[in-house]
Amino acid sequence: MNHSQPQQSAVWLHIGAGSFHRAHQAWYLHRLIKAGDEQWSIALGNIRDDATPLLNTLAAQQGEYVLETVTPAGERHYETISSIKKIIPWDAELSQLIAQGEKPETRVISFTVTESGYYLNNQFNLDQTNPDIRADLQGECRTIYGAISHILQQRKRSNGGPVTLLNCDNLRHNGSRFHQGLLQFLALRQQPELLKWIAANTSCPNTMVDRITPRPSPDVAVRVEQYMGKASQAPVMAEAFIQWVIEDNFIAGRPRLEKVGVEMVESVLPYEEAKIRILNASHSCIAWAGTLVGQQYIHESTQTEAIKKIAYRYVTEDVIPCLSPSPLNLKEYRDVVLDRFSNSYIQDTNQRVAADGFSKIPGFITPTLIECYQRGETPEATSLLPALFFVFMHKWALQQLPYEYQDGIVDPQAVKQMFAAKDPVAVYARDGKLFAELAEKPEFEALLRRSIASVYQWLDSVNAG
Structure with missing residues (x-):
């Protein structure tokens, strides 16, 4: 060239x-x-x-x-x-x-x-x-x-x-x-x-x-x-x-x-994997969680201990083992990213970062879920991210989000049908567009069910508090 x-x-x-x-x-x-x-x-x-x-x-x-x-x-x-x-x-x-x-x-x-x-x-x-x-x-x-x-x-x-x-x-x-x-x-x-x-x-x-x-x-x-x-x-x-x-x-x-x-x-692969899984996926996770507890900005959600812990656990327990060995110091990268998200002067909104979830789940999150299973591990920490998005979209379907959700590929009719179904979690977990081959794994559906239930419990405790 x-x-x-x-x-x-x-x-x-x-x-x-x-x-x-x-x-x-x-x-x-x-x-x-x-x-x-x-x-x-x-x-x-x-x-x-x-x-x-x-x-x-x-x-x-x-x-x-x-x-x-x-x-x-x-x-x-x-x-x-x-x-x-x-x-x-x-x-x-x-x-x-x-x-x-x-x-x-x-x-x-x-x-x-x-x-x-x-x-x-x-x-x-x-x-x-x-x-x-x-x-x-x-x-x-x-x-x-x-x-x-x-x-x-x-x-x-x-x-x-x-x-x-x-x-x-x-x-x-x-x-x-x-x-x-x-x-x-x-x-x-x-x-x-x-x-x-x-x-x-x-x-x-x-x-x-x-x-x-x-x-x-x-x-x-x-x-x-x-x-x-x-x-x-x-x-x-x-x-x-x-x-x-x-x-x-x-x-x-x-x-x-x-x-x-x-x-x-010569190859951007290790850089982009670290960035997409550690930065982009955590960013979305924080935005969805922060929105659910009524927060407007990324920095306030990152500074909320329970939300930061979800992102930290996801990276530490599932992403770092998936991406190791790496030319990057992944623990240091995780800490720098969370520090950047905590920057209160940026005033970055949860609305901006929460957008395009239907592209972000398969692009940023599903690869880690799949690789954890391939390693013989259950992706407990990672499963909380699609669980948060499920609850986030449930609020959207109920018209309870505090802002307009923007997504280039969302099918509003399909989302509403999912939440009107007898078992919305089953419909979600079996969506091949979101979860690729995991959509056919009963153990993944069971994991997602547990994680979604834990997100609702967490929200109940926040509201009760």
């Missing part, structure tokens, strides 16, 4: 205009530019029109915005990020996004569309039943597959040359899984010539991304204005901690990201 710098200026097209990209990938590119390497810049666009106000605001500021970071000790730092040089306006055909993607100077196309934005089932195959996927198979552009396939088709037609497709979401083996989904999508669309072109002209590195980035609240803009002495629209805030590990597999050149702290490696 060609890792050399292109001679002329190159564009990094990013799809997904949320806060995370602006606190993470754009920050690294900004640091590189500040260090004197100005060969790369970002063009930013979106698949859906929900980010149009943000894109308009950024366009009015020539792509610049302020990033606020905060340490667990409350030290704040402010930086004007200037790596986004082009804002791509949204239109229903994504015509301007596709036009940017087909240009030869666009050497990397990255994306943050959340875990559910890949529409993969529990076998990690494309979910062909999803209405957005079905629409895109007919030629629309509602998903990352529709957008990327249109871009690559145009690129092939205009001899735009090779391009790296870089997944920046919390999906295990994210580059490989996206690549597989894209190939399945194009096979269903019967585009053999494009498939051949992709094999020769694209690479899809696996990555691990990490920086807690809450949805910006109005007080961020107030603090930014106080610090900068002038108003700044569309600021973003994140924790001070940041990490990015990338498989060094770029087909059309890349920025010298290693100069600004990105870890370029």
Whole structure:
């Protein structure tokens, strides 16, 4: 693969205009530019029109915005990020996004569309039943597959040359899984010539991304204005901690990201397993549990001893044995993660972290359940996580959640039917989409039943107290 710098200026097209990209990938590119390497810049666009106000605001500021970071000790730092040089306006055909993607100077196309934005089932195959996927198979552009396939088709037609497709979401083996989904999508669309072109002209590195980035609240803009002495629209805030590990597999050149702290490696596997199982799964667990006891923020839930203990036990008793040996110090990583979650200055909400549970259970949690059984162990500690989600969704079905639950693949009708069934736990435990082969194991259903009962008992004791 060609890792050399292109001679002329190159564009990094990013799809997904949320806060995370602006606190993470754009920050690294900004640091590189500040260090004197100005060969790369970002063009930013979106698949859906929900980010149009943000894109308009950024366009009015020539792509610049302020990033606020905060340490667990409350030290704040402010930086004007200037790596986004082009804002791509949204239109229903994504015509301007596709036009940017087909240009030869666009050497990397990255994306943050959340875990559910890949529409993969529990076998990690494309979910062909999803209405957005079905629409895109007919030629629309509602998903990352529709957008990327249109871009690559145009690129092939205009001899735009090779391009790296870089997944920046919390999906295990994210580059490989996206690549597989894209190939399945194009096979269903019967585009053999494009498939051949992709094999020769694209690479899809696996990555691990990490920086807690809450949805910006109005007080961020107030603090930014106080610090900068002038108003700044569309600021973003994140924790001070940041990490990015990338498989060094770029087909059309890349920025010298290693100069600004990105870890370029041969395999991201041990890093992503630790991050997904220790950080992401614990995060969700804390958010579900915290919501159930009426808390709004991740830090207050992490600081609640009973909730912290669930996460700590899950990692210590089940995850660390599954992931050992590891090049990482897993106990230290666990402690750092729980410390980060306790950061009261982040004000990250349980609502944000509790989202997309129907993707997170199979992606973040079920692998540990399966591996515990394979090791001859009963995953008592891990089973509390899907138990918490079951009770959380029961509250949702009863319309008792304190906020709107957001999930890209939730089937509201199926959830309501499950809780209307004679034995909702049996329906849940036998859901193959969530629990893969465990859905057929009576001992797993029995374990889940015990764990769900213990969650209800815990809530009764909290309410009684």
